[in-house]
Amino acid sequence: MTWTSPSSQAPYRQLRRPTTDRMVAGVASGLGRYFDVDPTLVRVVFAVATLFTAGAALLAYPVMWFLMPEEPADAPAWPQPAQGPPPR
Known part of the structure; x- marks a missing residue:
């Protein structure tokens, strides 16, 4: 069995x-970062879902706005640069 220390795993x-990449x-933008897709794609899917659900998907936006916490001002840039193995 292989065990890795918590420090070697990605956060x-x-x-x-986010506070920077928003319309x-x-x-x-937050959903795009979380699912690792372009935020424009998320916006298009959201618009299409709004059309197909007769506007019901539009009600989800303010709910998510209220429930999703804002990123702290000192958060690292996204996407985070690839890191090599931790120093020994």
Whole structure:
């Protein structure tokens, strides 16, 4: 069995609204970062879902805006640069 120390693992993903890459409130940008897709794709999917659900998906946006915490001002840039193995 292989065991890795917690320090060698990448930090877990957090669903947060970024302060820099946003158009309205950062919901689509935060979802894009979390799922590792382009935020524009998330916005398009959101618009199409709004059309197909007769506007019900539009109600989800303010709910997510309220529930998703905002990213701290001192958060690292995204995407984080690839890190090599930890020093020994």
